[in-house]
Amino acid sequence: MSNDLVIKDLHINVQGKPIIKGLNLNVNQGEIHALMGPNGSGKSTLANGLMGHPLYDIDAGEVIFNGINVLELEPNERAKLGLFLAFxxxxxxxxxxxxxxxxxxxxxxxxxxxxxxxxxxxxxxREFRRELRDKMRQLGVDDSFATRYLNDGFSGGEKKRAEILQLAMLEPKIAILDETDSGLDIDAVRIVGESVNRLIGPELGVLIITHYPRLLDYIRPQFVHILLDGRIVESGGWELTQLLEAEGYEPVREKHGIAEAE
Amino acid sequence: MATPQPNTADQLGISTEYQYGFHDDIKPAFKSRKGLDEEVINQMCDIKEEPDWMRQYRLNAYQIFKQKPMTKWGGDLSQLDFDDIYYYVKASDRSERSWDDVPEDIKRTFDRLGIPEAERKFLAGVGAQYDSEVVYHSIVEELDKIGVIFLDTDTAVKEYPELVKKYFGTIIPSADNQFAALNSAAWSGGSFVYVPPGVKVDYPLQAYFRINSENMGQFERTLIIADEGSQVHYVEGCTAPIYNSESLHSAVVEIVCMKGSRVRYTTIQNWANNVYNLVTKRALAYEDAQMEWVDGNLGSKLTMKYPSVYMMEPGARGEILSIAFASKGQHQDAGAKVYHCAPNTTSQITSKSISKDGGRSSYRGWVDVAKGAKGCKSHVVCDALILDKDSRSDTYPVIEIGENDTNIEHEARVSKIGEEQLFYLMSRGLSEEEASTMIVNGFIEPLVKELPMEYAVEMNRLIQLQMEGSVG
Structure with a gap:
């Protein structure tokens, strides 16, 4: 498939400090992947690096999207190719x-x-307004959202819902959800999870980056990966989330000989 | 400059079918020699056929101007040569400038703003705005019915001498400052507005419509009198670049807001970048009156402008919303002054400035509370946005309080376009230029939403133009 997101041996540093240290991952349209890892494992660095944040330096590796190496592209060019990051x-x-x-x-x-x-x-x-109204209804977002200033004075939950609304409007091929559940109470997690679920289909690939498995109760991934110290150390299916839920990251750390990040 | 000759409609490419399209009595054009002295002033008075009191007023102001030392504060005026300026150019002469003489960048901007041909020529000083004249005449008829006077100040001096004489120069005396003195000696054009008691004018009066000859001059003199309980909104300028071969613009605007009246004065100006724009604006607000200045400054080489409100009686309120955009080679020294001369008066100053490509914007503000003026409130908010590391923003607030029972708040913020904001917008598909333009437009939104619709639209387009090519 040409719309795969293919990440090959990716290395990213932030202000000279290596964070992502040789990461490999493929995400196809229509697939849902969860990338789970403890704080400091490099989750947000990966998300920002994939989207082209100027403060995240790519040291080595390739990110092929739509058959194009996107690492030289500006963030807006990546967006035009169909990549999306929910912040x-x-x-x-x-x-x-x-x-x-x-x-x-x-x-x-x-x-x-x-x-x-x-x-x-x-x-x-007119065309835009109609589409926006339809998407807002579909996601159960209040009409007042449209006229409010972008994320200005939004609650944590409102910001995340605004991100999902943008996802719905921009119709990307691959969406990265960076800790979309963080800072939300359980009701807000449910609302956001259900919203994402409504958008899932054969045209959309999703990479959910998360610390806790709770968002995954609403969006069930087919593929689950565990990120430790800048590398994916385990890949599997739903059973991995169950394992983490039951035992935390400690047994995985021990198995791979990786100490807890300070 | 082309040799003076009468305009013909064909020359300007304009239909002659308008009822008020043309003055048949175009007088020979006149332009004074460079520099200002008694002779030039007398010549001007003769041509204008001004009453003697105005001649004396001008000559007196000229004496004051001569004695004033060059202004040392604010911006750099060292390159300004008062002797190298034409102080009086009769309007019909102005229209003789050829369209070919208008600089290319100005023409391009007109194109981009989508300004109609006839209007462009007017703005560029190469022709009169005949369409507008028709509009002006119908507006004047309307206003006549409700007793509102809306004239150019030269005509008002002749038609309403008592009214003009009573207020002219009482709010801003000739001796107020160097540029007020200069304007008092050399003024031409500007608007005169009188609104009778209780009359509410429910559409903005636009200087743009009042085009009878000399309103685009360098030394406009505007006087607005809002009688008790009246309401008026006056709009001056437009967002297209004002092209004038002269490099000094020094206007004076005087406003009287009588008991219970409400006046809003909106200015959006975009001067060519060789212009010194040195303007004195002041309003007196009496009991329960409200004065609002909305002031947008783009372009020019140096702008020094601090609209002020003197709150003379209890319950008066002054509001000033100002915005400045300083780009390459430009210094916007803008701000506001409020004087609480009576108890229970309130004021609000909101200043927004943007500096780009090495431009400099300064906020200069003055809040004064007189002794015994109890229960006054003033709120000042200054926001500066700096777009790159070569640009600069300064704040010079002065607060003078002679009364303990007051409530003054001053907030100042300086921000840069954040990398995070740019990244966020770009990750949604916006180019860097679109993203920065959007951030800047958002920054000035509080002012733009106060503007009449057509000005708001043009303001946003203008910001877009200013931002073009700013990202390398």
Whole structure:
């Protein structure tokens, strides 16, 4: 398949410190993967590095997406290819309404041009509004979201729901959910989990990056990977989450001889 | 500059079918020699056929101007040569400039803003805005019915001498500052507005419509009198770059808000980047009156402008919303002043500045509470956004309080476009330029939403233009 996300021997450092140390992973459209790891194992570094955050330096390896090595591409060019990151800590953009922002973003990712530096032609307002309203209803998001300033004064749960709404509107091929359950109470986790579930289908591949298995009660992955010290040390199915739930990361650490990160 | 000759409609490519399309009585164009002295002032008064009191007023102001030392604070004025400036150019002369003389970048900006042909010529100083004149005449008829006067100040001096004389120069005396003195001596054009008691004008009065000859001058003089319980919104300028071959713009705006009245004065100006824009704006607000300045400054080489409100009687309120965008080679020294001269008066200052490509913006503010003015409240918010490491932002707030029973708050924030904000927006498909433009537009949103619709749209487009090519 051409829309695979193929990560080969990836090494990422942050301010000179190696964090991801040779990571291999394939995610296809239609698949749901969970990448689980304790704090400090490199989960968010991987997420940000895949999307092209300028502070995350790629030392070695390849990330092939859609048949293209994306490591040289700007974040917006990766987005246009169909990669999406739901942020752990979405940034507030005061004064910019969610609807205005999303209209530009949707126009950009759908525009024919692959040149990431040209400004996109806006999709017609009526068409956009209708689509946004439909998606908001589908996800049970309140209408007021559209006119609120992006993530500005949003509660933790609202920010995560806004991320999922963006996912729904941008229709990526592969979505990375970075700790989407963090900081949420159990009801909010359920709401976000159910929202993601509604979007899952053969066109969408999902990489759920998480510390706790609880989001996985709502989004059932076919593939589960355990990340320790910048590498995937175990891959398997649902049984791995059960193991972690029962025993924590300690037995995995011992098995692979990796000490707890400070 | 082309030799003066009468305009013809064909030359300007404009239909002659408008009822008010043309003045048949275009007088020979006149342009004073460079520099200002008694002779130039007398010449100007003769041509304008001004009453003697105004001539005396000008000559007196000129004496004051001569004695004032060059302003040393604010921006760098050392390159400003008062002798190298034409102080009086009769309007019909202005329209003789050829379209070919207008700089390419200005023309391009007109294109990008989608400004109609006739309007472009007007803005560039190469033709009069005939369409607008028609609009102006119908507005004046409407206003006439409710007793509102809306004229250029030159005409008002002749038609309403008592009213003008009573207020002219009382809010900003000639001796107030160097540039007020200069304007008082050399002024031409500007608007005169009088709103009778209890009258509410429910659409904005736009200087843009009042195009009778000289409103685009360098030394406009505007006087607005809002009588008791009246309401008016005056809009000046437009977001297209104002092209004028002269490099000094020094306007004076005086406003009187009588008991219970409400005045809003909105300015959006985008001067060509060779212009010194040195403007004095002041309003007096009496009992329970409310004065609002909305002031947007783009372009120019140096802008020094601090709209002020003097709250003269209890219950008066002053609000100033100002925004400055300083780009390469530009210094925006803008701010606000509020004087609480009476008890229980309130004020709010919101200042937003953006600095880019080595531009510098300064906030200069003054909050004054007089002794005995109990129960006053003032809230100042200053936000600066710096787009790159070459650019600069400064804040010079002064707070003078002669009364203990007051409540003054001052908040100042300086921010940079965050890497996280850019990354977030870019991860959604926006180019770096689109992302920064969106952040800047969000930053000024509190001001933009106060603007009339068409100005808000143009303001956003203008920011987009300013941001273009800013990302390398």
């Amino acid at each position: 752990q800590y979405p940034t507030a953009i005061p004064g910019v309404s969610l609807a205005n922002f999303l209209r530009l973003a949707v126009s950009a990712v759908r525009s024919e041009s692959t040149n990431g530096t040209e400004n996109a032609e806006l999709i017609p307002m």
